[in-house]
Amino acid sequence: MTSNTENLRVFGQSSGGTATFALLASPQCKGLVHKAWLLSASPVLNKTASEANVDNEVFLANANCSDIDCIYALSSAEVTYAVPWMTCICNVEAPFDAWANGHIIDVPLLIVWDIRSNCPNDVMSMYAASTFSSPVYRYVVTSKPSVPIHPVGIPFPARYAMHMWDVFAFFGFIPDYIKHPTDSEIQWQRNVQNEVLELVRTGKHFTSSWKPYPASTANLSEVTEAISAYNPVQCALWL
Structure with a gap:
């Protein structure tokens, strides 16, 4: 989030991403949020x-x-x-219902999950793209650590594109987990930073071939590769 009230960018990771998802359906946030980045947000909010x-x-x-x-x-x-858990109630409608009823914080939106939970976030992206007039961008993290690491909340050394890997890259935390990052990992950090900061500044991405969803999805690693979809056959039953 930023202190510039004319260009307020909000982001959240994991439960924070889910809270941001809810904020985009909250009438109380109308005019307060101008861009949003949902990292690993749950598309299912079924608690009353x-x-x-x-x-x-x-x-x-x-x-x-x-x-x-x-x-x-x-x-x-x-x-x-x-707080033993994070709970935020800012609206009375489930976000998908609120969006369908026109109760939308309509801002440029960036949605991501790592490769473990791709399909549900395709559903979230599709709902957003069909109801928002602002662009909705979708990416999948395909970068992975050069050596197994043991990040917060993961009970075993991870060697895949795991939860929070893009957060580590954006904030430059990879050297805190890998003593000698590879050139590819340093470039991964730079690429995430370039893509996200360009969205913050302009509402579009650094890579011009990365079009709003559902026209394309980005595979994000040390480079940005725009593709039509990520594992569309496997995700078809969700859509």
């Missing part, structure tokens, strides 16, 4: 508002708060310790 409110009672009890002023006064550490 009443069920989520019951969960949120745990947060209020842990924080010893009963009103909004108390919550605003919490420090970041107090919030962290009070």
Whole structure:
């Protein structure tokens, strides 16, 4: 996110991506968000508002708060310790339903999942592309670490295009996990940064052949390869 209120870019990874997905269907965010990047967001939000409110009672009890002023006064550490999971209720409709009903935060959108969960995000991209007037871009991470690494939340050394690999690249964290990154990994970092920052600046990508979904999907590694779709036959049953 940025402090420039005229060009507010929001992104979230994993549960943060799911929260960003929900924000794009929230009337409260109209005019507040101008571009969005969903990294590994879940396309399935099937908990009702009443069920989520019951969960949120745990947060209020842990924080010893009963009103909004108390919550605003919490420090970041107090919030962290009070929340056993992340729950955000900003709307009463499921995002796909809200989009279909015209309740859309219509901004340029970038959607990604690693290769393990490609098909459900094709569904999310298709819903967005069919309801947004702004461009929706889709990519799949095809880069992989040169040696097995043990990132946060993964209980075994990973040697594939795993959860958060593009986040590590964008923020330059790969040297924190691989002592001697290869030239390919350094170029992977640069490529992610170039593509995303160009979207932030212009609403389009650095690679001109990468067209909005469903015209193309990008295989993203040390280079950007625009393709028609990623494993379309395997994903056909989802669409």
